[in-house]
Amino acid sequence: GTAAATTAAPAAGEAIVALRVTQDSWFSVRGKDGKEVFSGLVHAGDTKEVTGAAPFKVTIGNRAGLESLTLDGQPVDPSKYSAAKGNVARFALP
Numbered sequence: 001g002t003a004a005a006t007t008a009a010p011a012a013g014e015a016i017v018a019l020r021v022t023q024d025s026w027f028s029v030r031g032k033d034g035k036e037v038f039s040g041l042v043h044a045g046d047t048k049e050v051t052g053a054a055p056f057k058v059t060i061g062n063r064a065g066l067e068s069l070t071l072d073g074q075p076v077d078p079s080k081y082s083a084a085k086g087n088v089a090r091f092a093l094p
Contacts, residue, residue, distance in 0.1 A: 015054045015072050017093060020047040023065025030057040056093045063089040 017029055021042050028039040031052035038050040044065065060066055064087055069076040071093050081089035 011051075013053055014051055015056075015094075016049055016051050017056055017058065017069070017071055018047060018049045018073075019060070019069045020067045021045075021062070021065045022067045023062055025063075025065040026059075026061030028059040028061075032056075054094060058089075058091055058093055060089045061087075063087050 019027060019042065021027075021044060023044050025042050026040070027042050027048060029037045029050045029052065031037045032055060033053065034057075037052035037056075038048070042048045054071075058081075060081065063081060063084055066081070066089075069078075069081070076093060080091045080093070084090065
């Protein structure tokens with residue numbers, strides 16, 4: 001397929017999850033169909049944007065390193081992941 005379109009707007013029915021970390025953190029996102037949209041290490045100071053079909057299941061392997069998390073540009077309520085036991089957070093968006 002051609003990747004000519006460089007707009008930030010997601011396709012219909014899709015949403016963008018963006019996270020920024022202050023420490024290296026493993027990060028995984030599964031989309032509506034349960035398939036993994038992204039899985040990998042995000043390095044300290046980096047922002048990772050993942051586009052897929054919501055709702056998402058998100059896993060963050062180093063919650064302490066999470067600086068910010070947004071869904072379609074809107075901040076995600078930290079209470080979604082702050083209640084996690086230990087340093088691994090698993091939660092759903094939205």
